[in-house]
Amino acid sequence: MSIRDWPAAERPREKLLAQGAASLTDAELLAIFLRTGVAGRSAVDLARQLLAEFGSLRALLQADLADFSQHLGLGPAKYAQLQAVLEMARRHLAERLRRDSALESPQAVRDYLKALLRHEPHEVFGCLFLDAKHRVLAFEALFHGSIDSASVYPRQVVKRALAHNAAALILTHNHPSGVAEPSQADRVLTQRLKDALALVDVRVLDHFIVGDGEPLSMAELGWM
Numbered sequence: 570m571s572i573r574d575w576p577a578a579e580r581p582r583e584k585l586l587a588q589g590a591a592s593l594t595d596a597e598l599l600a601i602f603l604r605t606g607v608a609g610r611s612a613v614d615l616a617r618q619l620l621a622e623f624g625s626l627r628a629l630l631q632a633d634l635a636d637f638s639q640h641l642g643l644g645p646a647k648y649a650q651l652q653a654v655l656e657m658a659r660r661h662l663a664e665r666l667r668r669d670s671a672l673e674s675p676q677a678v679r680d681y682l683k684a685l686l687r688h689e690p691h692e693v694f695g696c697l698f699l700d701a702k703h704r705v706l707a708f709e710a711l712f713h714g715s716i717d718s719a720s721v722y723p724r725q726v727v728k729r730a731l732a733h734n735a736a737a738l739i740l741t742h743n744h745p746s747g748v749a750e751p752s753q754a755d756r757v758l759t760q761r762l763k764d765a766l767a768l769v770d771v772r773v774l775d776h777f778i779v780g781d782g783e784p785l786s787m788a789e790l791g792w793m
Contacts, residue, residue, distance in 0.1 A: 581593060581597040581598070581600045581601050581612075581613065582601055584597065585597075585601065595616075595620055595625075595626040596613055596616040596617045596620055597613060597616070598626075599616035599619065599620065599626065599629070600612035600613040600615070600616040602647075602650075602651070602654070603615060603616060603642060603647075606642070607641060607642050615641065615642050618641070619640055619641075619642070619643070622640055623640075627688075630651065630655065630688070631688045634648050637651075658684060659681075659684045659685065662677070662680050662681040662684050663681060663705075663708070665677050665680075665681075666678065666681050666705050667704065667705045671697065671699055671703045671704070671705060671739060671774070673703075675786070678697070678739065678775075678777070678784075679777065679783055679784045679786075681697075681708075682697070682741050682777050682779055682784050683779055683783070683784055685708065685710075686741065686742070686743040686779040687743065687779050687780075687781070689743050689745065690745055691713060691714060691745060692713070692714060692742060692743060692744070692745060693710050693712070693713055693742060693743055694710070694711055694712040694713075694721050694740075694741070694742040695708060695709055695710040695711055695740075695741050695742070696708070696709055696711060696726060696729065696730070696738045696739065696740055696741070697738060697739040697741065698729070698730060698733040698735040698738050699735055699736060699737040699738055699739065699774070700734075700735065700736055700737075701736040701737075703736075703737055703774070706733045706734075706735055707733055709729055711725060711726065711729065712725075721758055721762070723761055723762055723764075723765035723766075724765070726738075726762055726765065726766065727765055727766060727768075727769055727771070730766060730769065730771045731769060731771075735771055736770075736771065736772070737771060737772040737773070737774050738766070738771060738772075738773060738774070739773075739774050739775045739776070739777065740759065740762060740773060740775070740776040740777070741776065741777040741778070741779060741784070742755075742776075742778060742779070743778070743779040743780070744778060744779070744780045746780070747780045747781035748780050748781075749778045749779065749780030749781075749782065749783075749784065749785040750778075750780075750785070751776075751778055751785065751787055751790070751792065755776070755778065755787070756787075756792055759773070759776045759787060759792070759793070763793075773793065774788065774793070775787060775788040775789075775793060776788070776792075776793065
């Protein structure tokens, strides 16, 4: 049966308009993105099949072009559309964050950092540079690979803070394992950076660790 023959309340697009996007399942959201199904399968049926093949919506969103294009109903055109949607979402979060003080919008900070780093397959260390009113000036990913106190250079962080004329910053890095629990190395690194940045009067407000759930704030744990 075609989706057009479903009751209006069960059609993904109509359901979204009536109840909001949060009311839809992963398959229903993906079906709206796909727009059409294939022979013998509605868009929702195809979406369910794709989610089963990839294992999750997140895995589908993170797939590279080669893997993405191997699946029924997908290809370079859909991949380009998906990457555009993801980038629009990241830019929307960035604009939302720039309007307010980072300290007054902790959830906006979490949402932005999660959108930037949660999908990364390797560890990435970055900084959110802030002005004197704690508004966002810029975000930079500064180091890639295995992040520890030996692979993050305080001199480079200080250099970029001065380049942005930042008064404060928020440190962040991801744990590709998905577990956001800070390690002892994370605590040592944070203190080294705090000490180095204090020499140029730049405050370190927080260090967020991004995993599968909500990013963890070291400041909220009392470790700053």
